[in-house]
Amino acid sequence: MTKVLKLDEIKRLIDSRRLIREIETGFVLYSEGRVVVPPVGFLHFEQPPGDVHIKYGFVTDDHFYVLKMASGFYENPALDLPVSDGLLLLFSQKTGHLELILLDECWLTDMRTAAAGAVAAKHLAASAVHRIGIVGTGVQARMQLEMLRDVVDCQRCLIWGRDADKARRMVADLREREVIQSWGLDLEVATDLDELVGQCNVIVTTTSAREPLIRADQVQPGTHITAMGSDDHGKQELEAGVLAKADRVIADSVSQCVDHGECFHAVQGNHIEEGFILELGNVIKDPGVGRTSDDQITVADLTGVAIQDIQIAKMVEHAARLAEQA
Amino acid sequence: MTKVLKLDEIKRLIDSRRLIREIETGFVLYSEGRVVVPPVGFLHFEQPPGDVHIKYGFVTDDHFYVLKMASGFYENPALDLPVSDGLLLLFSQKTGHLELILLDECWLTDMRTAAAGAVAAKHLAASAVHRIGIVGTGVQARMQLEMLRDVVDCQRCLIWGRDADKARRMVADLREREVIQSWGLDLEVATDLDELVGQCNVIVTTTSAREPLIRADQVQPGTHITAMGSDDHGKQELEAGVLAKADRVIADSVSQCVDHGECFHAVQGNHIEEGFILELGNVIKDPGVGRTSDDQITVADLTGVAIQDIQIAKMVEHAARLAEQA
Structure with a gap:
């Protein structure tokens, strides 16, 4: 039955x-x-x-x-x-x-998407995470943050959204959440992306942006970025130069990300070659091919796979x- | 909810x-x-x-x-x-x-498939149906027959299957069915396809045959045939010449039947041109393009549409x- x-x-x-x-x-x-x-x-x-x-x-x-x-x-x-x-x-x-x-x-779908972000951070973040940055203010932004609790030892977070009111509301909402309170997470709204990208070494972007939000010159050594938003043609959260600057670019599915993720823009614009992109499952299986030092830059491009x-x-x-x- | x-x-x-x-x-x-x-x-x-x-x-x-x-x-x-x-x-x-x-x-799925057969017979059979012929002995063969009750005024039926035991069992089962008894349908097993095709002027084929069962030379003027079985590549119930001999060939979906129905074999073998095939919805809408006299031969090729x-x-x-x- x-x-x-x-x-x-x-x-x-x-x-x-x-x-x-x-x-x-x-x-x-x-x-x-x-x-x-x-x-x-x-x-x-x-x-x-x-x-x-x-x-x-x-x-x-x-x-x-x-x-x-x-x-x-x-x-x-x-x-x-x-x-x-x-x-x-x-x-x-x-x-x-x-x-x-x-x-x-x-x-x-929201939960498995948030869990994929946690898997990427678990395998690709530097050994010490001093501050988490969340770019975006929707449901998925909140879920991504909460799921990081299980994989990242860090108690500070900056949040930035294109709508400052939404960012303030998100921080206020999160401070009420039991999972955030028991985590003891300190939450602040970032003044701008310069501040967020400059201060955070694990960054999750989860917006519906169609123009890049994060520039290559903002990204510091040791940063890991998980880009979640670009799940269809026409979407983009990272300047293609961010992927070119990265020591490792990791896709949940290489074929899919080259078709329509952040990798699409970077490969189309000749910023990286398709052969440079690693697949997340291979990094999990063989961590030696992923991050090998704390000052490397890593970018995970997650478009969602069945x-x-x-x-x-x-x-x-x-x-x-x-x-x-x- | x-x-x-x-x-x-x-x-x-x-x-x-x-x-x-x-x-x-x-x-x-x-x-x-x-x-x-x-x-x-x-x-x-x-x-x-x-x-x-x-x-x-x-x-x-x-x-x-x-x-x-x-x-x-x-x-x-x-x-x-x-x-x-x-x-x-x-x-x-x-x-x-x-x-x-x-x-x-x-x-x-079985019911909507049987109903499509009834729709084809309703719009394409000659004005007087003297005998129904069912080729096949599966669940769909029984359902096709029962659904014809609502559209065809006829009380005689011949059944033929490649396995004679199954045909006899089907006739025995059907004679027990309330819908058949209240219809007053007289049911017999056909000796062979020559007998069935020669004596019936509405014929439904509903087998998984991969080689033609019905030959063009068997088909008499005034016959309507609904071919249900050929729902995938490699299947075929009618010799392509049956479609060439027909005055009208009607598909549930022209594009689909040319891809893998009886029409596929007839068009591929140059027995008919694709432009000769009518679509069932157009015949329902404008009966004048369908059967116009009782001695015409019509063939409906039904592959199933969403x-x-x-x-x-x-x-x-x-x-x-x-x-x-x-």
């Missing part, structure tokens, strides 16, 4: 440290070529504007295959509705049977099964 | 006459270019062998968009499980919200809403 789990049930089943490990494992499987991920399906709507992404795939010789739908309808807030909706479906690879429906309303959806779906299924047996 | 309907609930909501009308409407919308249907998504498994089809799309300016998953895992019968599983999802085109999940286990899934999903949603209000 097909089981259905709703968002509140799903939230109780996710442990962020376990999730980070599962996403790590997923990136390794992906870079080893053990994941089947056909091209993403799309639907586009004009009135009102909306996009739907359909991702599906599986790890070979595994139990499940997974399909995810995730939509963004950008005028929903005027109707007092969330922008995103979606679900995840788990089917048996052995019988085709639909085993589990996760009505996650896109929350698992293996993340597969891994988080399987993790929820496993936790639900254990909870049921208990 | 997302609603979930299971197969037994879904079965109570389908009225076959209403379904035939909705599928008719869908074919017209499709041929008018008012349906968005991106390419089908596929997943293939090897151990054990299984295929998954992911179809999605929408009628423009409508309320819903629809996604369907349907799988076939061919070794399931050894595990005492059905070959097929799947579901249909209805989302709002206005907000992206997931409104309804239909856990139909592939039954709605508009059928969209229409049946919307019909179930509508019936469920009415039932809830009552």
